[in-house]
Amino acid sequence: MPHEISLRDVKDLVGQEIGVSDWITVDQTMINQFGDATLDHQFIHTxxxxxxxxSPFGGTIAHGFLTLSLLSVMNFGSLPRIREQTMGLNYGFDKLRFGSPVRTGRRIRGRFTLTEARLRGAGMLMTTYDVTVDIENERKPALTAQWTTIVQFDPKDRPDDW
Known part of the structure; x- marks a missing residue:
């Protein structure tokens, strides 16, 4: 997948896996810092x-919401940038599930399949991704979800043939 694409190219990518992030190690320091930021110091994490x-986990595990929050960096590092984009926004999640705990020290990565792309208004593209967060060497993913984002662009860049 190219590092940068045109707004016009997005609709042709629907149905394709368009990004797989690098592995991220979720260590105890990261978990503790997330617990401090969210005031969640439950012992299974910290x-x-x-x-x-x-606990049944044999040690600490990452907060589910920590795994979810890492989608931002996974997205940024693996999805192609849309040339005409002026800003990107989260719109929301559907069917968010935490399938398997992320044990401390494990590596995770995100996989992004574009399932929908539609223009809204003069300068907005809504995209929906099926997202899976894999845990290295584990069968069950840490997280699955449908993630909808908004790509804003200058209306003059709206493709005529969309």
Missing amino acids: DPVRAAAE
């Missing part, structure tokens, strides 16, 4: 000794 003794 207390390795207690989590090993009292």
Whole structure:
């Protein structure tokens, strides 16, 4: 996939996997910092000794919302940039599921399949992706979701043949 594409090219990519991110290691420092930022210090995330003794996971696990939040960097690093884009916005998620816990020290990556692209208004493109977050060497994904984003562009760049 090219690093940059034209707005006109987007509709031809519907149905295709258009990005796979690099692996990201989810370590205890990252988990603790996320817990501090969100005020979620549940022991299964932040207390390795207690989590090993009292949880079924054998140690600490990442917050599900930490995994979800990493989609931004996964998206930015793996999806082609749309040349005409002036701004991108999150619109929302559908069918978000946390399938398997991400154990501390594991690596995860995002996979993005474009399932829908439609123009809205004079200068807006709505895109929907089927997103999967893989855990390295595990069968079940950490997360699956449908993610809708908005690409804003100058109306003068709207393709005539869309």
